[in-house]
Amino acid sequence: MASISTQEKGDIKSLFHDPDHYIKSFGVFVKASTNIDSNWKENVFNEAVVAKLQVNIPDGEEFAALGVGVGSGKLDTKMMCKLRNRYPCIKNIAVEPAAGQIKLYKELVTTMADKLDGITIDWRKQGLDEFRKAKVARGDTTKYHFISAIHSLYYVDDMEDSLKWLYEQLEDGGMMLIITLSDDSGVWRLRNRYKFFEDRLVRFINSEHIRQAFSKQKIPFTDYKQTARVDITDSFEEDSVDGQLKVDFIAQVMNFHTTASPALQRGLMEYLRGPDCSEHKDGKVLFNNNWDAVIVTK
Numbered sequence: 001m002a003s004i005s006t007q008e009k010g011d012i013k014s015l016f017h018d019p020d021h022y023i024k025s026f027g028v029f030v031k032a033s034t035n036i037d038s039n040w041k042e043n044v045f046n047e048a049v050v051a052k053l054q055v056n057i058p059d060g061e062e063f064a065a066l067g068v069g070v071g072s073g074k075l076d077t078k079m080m081c082k083l084r085n086r087y088p089c090i091k092n093i094a095v096e097p098a099a100g101q102i103k104l105y106k107e108l109v110t111t112m113a114d115k116l117d118g119i120t121i122d123w124r125k126q127g128l129d130e131f132r133k134a135k136v137a138r139g140d141t142t143k144y145h146f147i148s149a150i151h152s153l154y155y156v157d158d159m160e161d162s163l164k165w166l167y168e169q170l171e172d173g174g175m176m177l178i179i180t181l182s183d184d185s186g187v188w189r190l191r192n193r194y195k196f197f198e199d200r201l202v203r204f205i206n207s208e209h210i211r212q213a214f215s216k217q218k219i220p221f222t223d224y225k226q227t228a229r230v231d232i233t234d235s236f237e238e239d240s241v242d243g244q245l246k247v248d249f250i251a252q253v254m255n256f257h258t259t260a261s262p263a264l265q266r267g268l269m270e271y272l273r274g275p276d277c278s279e280h281k282d283g284k285v286l287f288n289n290n291w292d293a294v295i296v297t298k
């Protein structure tokens with residue numbers, strides 16, 4: 001891990017100080033991602049989840065889904081549509097603390113209303129810990145047939161305890177899907193090297209931590225490794241707004257290029273383009289954004 005002095009850190013602030021900046025930088029990062037999830041959505045999710053679910057829903061009852069940190073809903077809506085091929089009525093509880101993300105999700109639902117027939121979405125503007133506390137407090141014992149947490153467990157108070165609780169919320173025969181950064185990804189290596197905001201808003205979690213947590217609780221799981229790259233060539237071009245936003249998202253720092261000290265910028269950018277994080281192909285810098293899906297059946 002790089003040792004970073006307070007002076008080197010300059011005035012850097014976590015990206016979480018500004019949800020709008022977070023959404024903007026995440027959006028630019030996702031847009032530049034190659035192959036990020038097309039194979040996953042089209043093939044793996046169908047085979048690994050939809051085909052394997054062992055729940056039977058009596059006529060007139062709904063399939064219950066819980067999404068944790070659903071963001072703008074791009075992935076969740078696709079997953080729900082695939083699930084609806086087997087279960088015609090779905091009630092989806094969508095837990096998401098950022099108002100901006102919920103707004104985007106609602107806009108998306110409006111534009112694709114015809115495709116979401118049979119799917120009801122119930123948004124909860126809460127983090128997982130808040131959602132859990134409120135559910136327990138009102139004595140709500142609802143269980144779910146499918147639970148997903150896609151790149152959102154970095155933000156819960158206690159990942160292991162959250163996984164244990166989420167598993168308890170699964171119906172027998174139900175499935176849980178957890179997606180996180182892979183332990184062999186550049187994102188993980190960079191964030192682990194530059195632990196700017198340790199113990200604050202973001203936990204440093206990768207797929208190995210998820211596998212270990214399930215193993216410790218003797219919960220069997222299946223692991224699906226996914227290769228993904230993000231074109232960050234413009235992050236090395238001077239004055240590229242998108243390039244700088246990508247670095248903000250990768251480092252999880254607000255306006256990294258104007259707030260971090262020159263020494264820190266040099267070090268991080270050098271590491272970012274180096275072999276731990278990126279590969280160079282056809283004049284492009286491709287950042288290793290590998291991720292893993294860990295799937296549990298109850």
Ligand SMILES: C[S@@+](CC[C@H](N)C(=O)[O-])C[C@H]1O[C@@H](n2cnc3c(N)ncnc32)[C@H](O)[C@@H]1O
Pocket residue numbers: 026068069070071072073074075095096097098101126127128129149150151152155156
């Ligand atoms: C990297 S985004 C992923 C969004 C979406 N799942 C996707 O894959 O496109 C992480 C999401 O987790 C949300 N989040 C932040 N803190 C959270 C918490 N405590 N519990 C649940 N979700 C949280 C963020 O607002 C954000 O929408």
